Amino acid sequence: MQAIFWTGEEVAQRAKHFYENGIRQQVECNDNIGKMIVIDAETGEYGIDQTGVETALKLKHQKPNARLFTMRIGYDVAVSFGGASERTVK
Structure with a gap:
């Protein structure tokens, strides 16, 4: 098996392409909103669960070298780190 080297951005781009071009129509329903979807960026294979951990494992x-991308169904981002922080240098 040949190794495929992709940047994180390439993995995300490929997975989002699979999501927008077929997966979204299948999974965006009331029962799945807020759940995590894990997408294999090479094959488009995916799974859904509450946290994404079980599906990723x-x-x-099944495929130890899989390039996986996780996102929350029905939202633009999976995780948001927020809050303003100021750093005072003295």
Whole structure:
């Protein structure tokens, strides 16, 4: 098997392409909004669960070198780190 080297941006771009071009129509329903979807950026294979952990482990078990991307269904971002912080240098 040939190794494929992708940047994080390439993995995200490919996974989002799969999501926008087929997966979204299948998974965006009331039962799945807010759940995590994990997408194999090479094959488009995916799984859904509450946190994404179980699905990621399952996909990695099936294909250890899988390039996985996780996102929250129905939202633009999976995780948001917020809050203003100021740093005072004295």
